[in-house]
Amino acid sequence: MEEVLSIVPSIIAEKIISMPSHIQPLIEEIRIRIDRPLEVTARGIPYFLPYVVTRKDGEQLINKLANHSFYTLEEELKRGYITIEGGHRVGLAGKVILDGGKVKAIRHLASFNIRIAREAIGIAAPLIPCLYDGGWKHTMIIGAPQSGKTTMLRDIARIVSTGFSENNIGPCKVGIVDERSEIAGCVHGVPQLQFGPRVDVLDACPKAEGMMMLIRSMSPEVIVVDEIGRQEDGQAILEAVNAGISLIMTTHGHSLEEISKRPNLKEIVEMNVIDRYIELARGDHPGQIKDIKNQAGYSLLSKVSVT
Structure with a gap:
């Protein structure tokens, strides 16, 4: 403060x-x-x-x-x-x-x-066994406003960049497209929050265009974006997937079922490229997990320990 x-x-x-x-x-x-x-x-x-x-x-x-x-x-x-x-x-x-x-x-x-931007270091750690299996899985975080979507996204990006020794996961190159300057909170292009050593940020850049820019210029292994949902986002997602890049993103909503009914998000879900859906609930702390689902919509919550 x-x-x-x-x-x-x-x-x-x-x-x-x-x-x-x-x-x-x-x-x-x-x-x-x-x-x-x-x-x-x-x-x-x-x-x-x-x-x-x-x-x-x-x-x-x-x-x-x-x-x-x-x-x-x-x-x-x-x-x-x-x-x-x-x-x-x-x-x-x-x-x-x-x-x-x-x-x-x-x-x-x-x-x-x-x-107020706050970090919750370690909040994503319990999810790692579900999000990594020989590589980072394409992941979408779903939550209502102020449920902690961006807080969760930040911590996943930090873990990807620094590695996760508990599961013998090494650090990866992370590209962040921060259209609203909210993920990294850059001032004069420099992130104000903790992300580890292997993060590159495109600040105040439209998501779809930014993803293409990162693919062409920064060779990321993982791309992180906030608030997916416009029509042009779908094509950028496909381009990243076809380039062998893992995607971690957020979107407004309450559940996978709900976002699947919205025209632009329905198209993204029906691409069948998203491996994990993390549903957040508004609770006493940011990033409270309601459910974790696989590509087919089946719950994986029993496989992780979240509080």
Whole structure:
């Protein structure tokens, strides 16, 4: 939280620090809305703190994010979020400026959503016997928002990059396509989170195009991507599979059965290239396993020890 508290106005930092000590480590989001109460979400529960955000607070926050230069935020304002040191992401809302029907920028910023990036080192370790058998299996992590999909994905990427001595698995080259700067939390291209020595990141790059770029230029053994689901993702997945590259990805959903009914994801599932489906449940900790299924949809949960 140090990086986050250093960018918010001091009065907002004081309000957050004054929250009960057992809640502070569980904070997931800090929502700063001008002329509205300060909101903090912890484990999905919203807490409205006794402070109404002022326009001056918003100006101070954006000045710190921009280092007093709006020009430096030109690309971020098109995307609607800014990644800060530590891998935390600040979502933005306000007046949208269009150019030819496409978002050019966001002006008159009125809402900021600071999403706290946390690592859970070792969270994926119990899954490794299911995900590796002479090579890393193509894996899709399925979960609802804030179920820990990206947290799980990060730790799998870290294990692939560093190796897993308990199962005599050596380190592999990992390519990460981080379209929303959320997996690695790069600042100026450098990952802010732990990934081991063999990771290369394409930051703020569209997934399908990024996968092709990695295949052509970085010779990865494993490609990691977040939020699969668009039509063009399917072709990129096939290209990676045909190139002999293992894929580890996430998608929004509650179960394999559910995503199989969505047109674009149905196409990916019907390719029969995904070997493992990890279904996550929203629980007391990120990455709580609901089920693990093979390509045919049969449960493998009994083969691993998860808590």
